[in-house]
Amino acid sequence: MSTATATPEGALPHRDLSHTPWRVLVLGATSGIAEATARIWAREGANIFLVARNADRINAVAADLRVRGAAYVETAVADLDDIDGHTALLGRAITALGGLDVAYLAVGILGEQPRAEQDTTHALHILHTNLTAPVSLLTWLSNYCVNQGFGTLAVLSSVAGERGRKSNYVYGASKAGLTAFLGGLRNRVDREGVHVLTIKPGPVRTSMTTGMKGSEKFADPDKVAREIARAIDKKQDVLYTPFQWRPIMAVIRAIPERIFKKLNL
Numbered sequence: 155m156s157t158a159t160a161t162p163e164g165a166l167p168h169r170d171l172s173h174t175p176w177r178v179l180v181l182g183a184t185s186g187i188a189e190a191t192a193r194i195w196a197r198e199g200a201n202i203f204l205v206a207r208n209a210d211r212i213n214a215v216a217a218d219l220r221v222r223g224a225a226y227v228e229t230a231v232a233d234l235d236d237i238d239g240h241t242a243l244l245g246r247a248i249t250a251l252g253g254l255d256v257a258y259l260a261v262g263i264l265g266e267q268p269r270a271e272q273d274t275t276h277a278l279h280i281l282h283t284n285l286t287a288p289v290s291l292l293t294w295l296s297n298y299c300v301n302q303g304f305g306t307l308a309v310l311s312s313v314a315g316e317r318g319r320k321s322n323y324v325y326g327a328s329k330a331g332l333t334a335f336l337g338g339l340r341n342r343v344d345r346e347g348v349h350v351l352t353i354k355p356g357p358v359r360t361s362m363t364t365g366m367k368g369s370e371k372f373a374d375p376d377k378v379a380r381e382i383a384r385a386i387d388k389k390q391d392v393l394y395t396p397f398q399w400r401p402i403m404a405v406i407r408a409i410p411e412r413i414f415k416k417l418n419l
């Protein structure tokens with residue numbers, strides 16, 4: 155594993171929205187939620203750098219963002235599980251963008267809970283993609299932002315990280331770890347001018363949830379994206395989206411363990 159050390163290309167002015175176009179790095183850019191959010195930034199004329207694994211899909215997203223008004227769109231095809239490649243990838247992206255205002259991390263896999271209960275390799279894969287690799291990316295990016303004295307790190311965690319339940323506790327554990335990491339990171343870098351947004355969606359209609367029972371009632375990715383874009387602008391710390399998941403999770407967290415362990419959740 156390489157040691158990720160941030161080396162900014164020079165002193166940049168303090169974040170000021172008047173210096174548009176905004177420079178946005180999207181990691182996991184073919185995500186349904188990320189794509190909907192990037193469309194908002196494209197309409198605002200942002201510079202956008204997209205990273206994802208599938209070349210055809212990322213090219214389609216890039217073409218769409220250009221049509222919608224993005225000032226500049228560049229792409230990189232990369233497997234973000236490859237931690238050794240992070241330093242070169244992030245350096246290339248920031249050089250192409252001419253700096254960084256927002257890093258938006260949407261990479262994630264749901265995995266298969268029944269398989270993860272039997273197959274340790276699969277369980278560790280979920281933890282690697284959803285926690286270990288993001289920790290590597292965010293460590294580099296946070297040090298870059300601290301060095302320049304500004305920047306937003308907006309990261310998709312999940313309400314699933316709030317309490318382990320039998321139907322998805324490996325995925326939930328990865329998101330719980332990510333949420334805890336982001337809380338500590340915010341506590342460290344907020345005083346350095348760096349904004350960390352923890353995003354906790356409830357179920358959203360994307361490829362991750364296609365075919366799930368009741369998925370037609372899941373949240374609309376465009377609505378979730380609007381709330382995320384607004385939370386970034388307002389420098390919010392934590393966003394539950396849609397909003398009702400904040401009280402729902404407060405109730406779920408409050409259920410005593412002796413009752414919770416008997417529930418089929």
Ligand SMILES: NC(=O)c1ccc[n+]([C@@H]2O[C@H](COP(=O)([O-])OP(=O)(O)OC[C@H]3O[C@@H](n4cnc5c(N)ncnc54)[C@H](OP(=O)(O)O)[C@@H]3O)[C@@H](O)[C@H]2O)c1
Nearest residue numbers: 182184185186187207234235261262310312357358360362
């Ligand atoms: N949808 C929901 O209900 C929901 C709820 C709460 C939280 N979230 C979180 O929100 C984020 C976005 O999810 P989504 O719903 O938009 O799902 P999605 O459409 O399945 O997007 C997941 C993204 O992660 C990418 N990815 C996975 N492994 C990767 C790797 N090793 N390297 C590079 N890219 C990789 C996928 O790329 P490929 O196309 O190459 O696989 C895809 O772009 C995830 O972190 C998810 O856990 C989703």
